Amino acid sequence: MALQPDRQTLKLQAINALDQARTNLRGGWAEAREHWRPRNIIRERVEKHHIAIAVGSVVAGFLAFRWLFADRGSVASGAAPRRRSITSFLFNGLWGIAREPLLALATQQLLPIVLPFISKYMSQFQAPHQTSNPE
Numbered sequence: 001m002a003l004q005p006d007r008q009t010l011k012l013q014a015i016n017a018l019d020q021a022r023t024n025l026r027g028g029w030a031e032a033r034e035h036w037r038p039r040n041i042i043r044e045r046v047e048k049h050h051i052a053i054a055v056g057s058v059v060a061g062f063l064a065f066r067w068l069f070a071d072r073g074s075v076a077s078g079a080a081p082r083r084r085s086i087t088s089f090l091f092n093g094l095w096g097i098a099r100e101p102l103l104a105l106a107t108q109q110l111l112p113i114v115l116p117f118i119s120k121y122m123s124q125f126q127a128p129h130q131t132s133n134p135e
Contacts, residue, residue, distance in 0.1 A: 043113055050117070 046053060
């Protein structure tokens with residue numbers, strides 16, 4: 001017949017197991033928090049789908065340009081040219097006001113994400129560094 005551990009030993013083993021479980025759970029939460037951080041999610045998606053993002057951006061820009069500056073057809077009234085000129089006036093004014101802050105914000109936010117990709121790509125074309133030994 002095997003000896004049964006006393007009650008105090010069982011209690012200490014349960015407390016140690018609970019403490020270990022809490023430690024594991026805390027580490028899992030930290031890992032999950034890091035994995036689901038928006039900056040990391042965006043960085044992973046850009047790494048994985050950089051070509052699709054570039055193509056989609058070009059297509060969206062083309063469609064937006066066509067929509068903003070498209071000829072609306074021949075309309076008997078003068079409302080279409082007037083609407084187009086008002087839209088152009090507002091768009092040009094807003095772009096003139098917002099261009100500098102938007103470019104600064106885009107540079108500040110996108111440069112840390114894009115520069116590693118560019119340097120990694122450019123490092124493929126660099127010649128290996130050769131040390132010269134004067135002999």
